[in-house]
Amino acid sequence: MASLVAWNLLTFNLFLIILQVFAGRDFYKILGVSKNAKLNQIKKAYRTLAKELHPDKNPGDEDANKRFQDLGAAYEVLSDAEKRKIYDKHGEEGLSKGDVGGDPFSSFFGDFSFFGGGGGNRDREIPRGGDIVMDLDVTLEELYSGNFVEVVRYKPVAKPAKGTRKCNCRTEMVTQQLGPGRFQMTQQQVCDDCPNVKMVPEEKLLEIEIEPGMRDGQEYPFVAEGEPHIDGEPGDLRFKIKQQKHRRFERKGDDLYTNVTISLKDALVGFEMDIQHLDGHMVHVVRDKITWPGARMRKPGEGMPNYENNNVKGQLFITFDIDFPKGTLTEEEKEALIKILKQDSKQVVYNGLQASMFA
Template sequence: MVYSYSWIICFFTCTFYLHLGTSQSPVETKFYDILNVSPYSSVDEIKQAYRKLARKVHPDKNKDPKASEEFAELNRVYEVLSDSEKRKRYDRCGESCIKDEKGSGSVDPFSSFFGFHFGDESEQQRETPKGATIVMDVYVTLEELYSGNFIEITRNKPVMKPAKGTRKCNCRQEMTTRQLGPGRFQMLQQTVCDECPNIRLMNEERIIELEVEQGMVDGQETRFVAEGEPHIDGEPGDLIIRIKTLPHKVFERKGDDLYTNVTVSLQDALVGFEMEITHLDGRKVLISRDKITWPGARIRKKGEGMPLYDDNNKRGTMYITFDIEFPKGDLSQEEKEGIKRILNQKSNNHVYNGLRGF
């Protein structure tokens, strides 16, 4: 009778778990609706939908007070649907399975009775291995950061391809039980591996489109999910592209402001001048002075700096510092006297510590 009873338990247990694993459609579609995808979408389709929505609701771009909550919810949904095991649990019994770390809102009666876990729960506790994340610097011009641009990046990426034979994968330690006699059981730990189709890694050329958004700052990162290094037994890592700014011949960026220097002749410095500066988008910015300009004088043009990343309708300030070009050569005595009469300045030589500002 003891052996009959054990066979009944085994039959009931296997039937119970097989029934859970053969569900054809998810009992709940809330997470799929948030991503605007079908419950039968592929992993790539889910990743593309997440990337599109993440850019739209990110708190840095969306000033809605609820943006942070929406972004957090979007990440939670993506974490579930991008993980094969979590997605299976969600499809099987909805959000209630995800809230519990073990993937079930109730205690398994057979686990509590015999003191061990069956295969489904041990699988749920395993984390899906992931390939390495790659960080790559991309150098962009100040013009691109001002106006925005799309850059195509060509990358040779290792891609998994089918190969002959099979391989052991997803190896893990699991507990098994062995019946020693009537009413006696022994728990043993053993290594269990899946038999998976063999694969090989081959380099393929991939084109990645990077959007350089207006107002992005030096060091800002853009993450491409699953575009990193592959993992032979898991999911590929991510690719992070980091913005680096190339030096510019005319402008220096500090925060959202632009700085530049202009050299004018001594004559223009004394009588005034009018000139144009070519901006980063090709526009002409008018600069005029109708009074004396001294070396180191600075003017500012509000709204002519960099566009703000959070709000492209707003811009920083452009600061223009002037240098004076003095004429070369000697002046005649008559010219010197004429300059003295025009300037009408008294000699006021003052020696001081310029570093301390006395």
């Protein structure tokens, strides 16, 4: 009877542990991705759902707002390698407590293994090939609207070959008996005997998604597409976004800047014009008052899309330059201008670069 009670108590404790490990939200289900999804798949799923569930598109919808918050929490965890590792081991509950490391069952029962097998043995660190980082030239138009770019990758791949080779070499401590009651520990290199392989280059087509709002210097990773390691795992291949200079626009964060040159007539009497944006749509500009050289106009929502939330866009700043007429005016024209402008002669000398110091 006592053994039955003990067994029931043990079963109940195991059940509590399992509940603790798997409690919380299913972040993979929230994002609609598999548990082996790559980082770019997670980002793409988040961006798509964020547009659909954003509060600006669902005013007053509490369910959509709750799902949007869950979506943000899921993305925060699964887009971070360390947090994702903890979540995969211990569920959402483990994130608040931190990674306790190892198997939750072994941490409950200690190094002595109730389920059989030795405890306390750690796996040897798996060797890894080098990472490759390559620049990827991207236009500002692509960073505004998004695009897919195909890149051909010639990657060395291990193929079976004749014979065997020494592999997984490591340094181990070996104990030798020198005599009765005398022992000596020495370091020795120990290797396994593995089938031989040869590295053969293979062509592979990689598709890179240029996501709207990506920034200069941002990296796009391809896991396990880097340098191979004959005894371990390949490194990663990372493409670094290199934003190309643009003829009309300058980007600073999520804001865009451009300059427009207008005639003196337009500067004095006002004007209307359209500026073609990066995706082809027109930004309408109206000035019905005097425009002075260096005047700046701000157009909200006409900047770059924010990478984390494409529903939010930066601002477009337009600076105006004045094209003054060439040549000379007649005395009659000068008199007419003085009457029209109704402005006295004025000349002020000052340090324009440090004007605020003397204001």
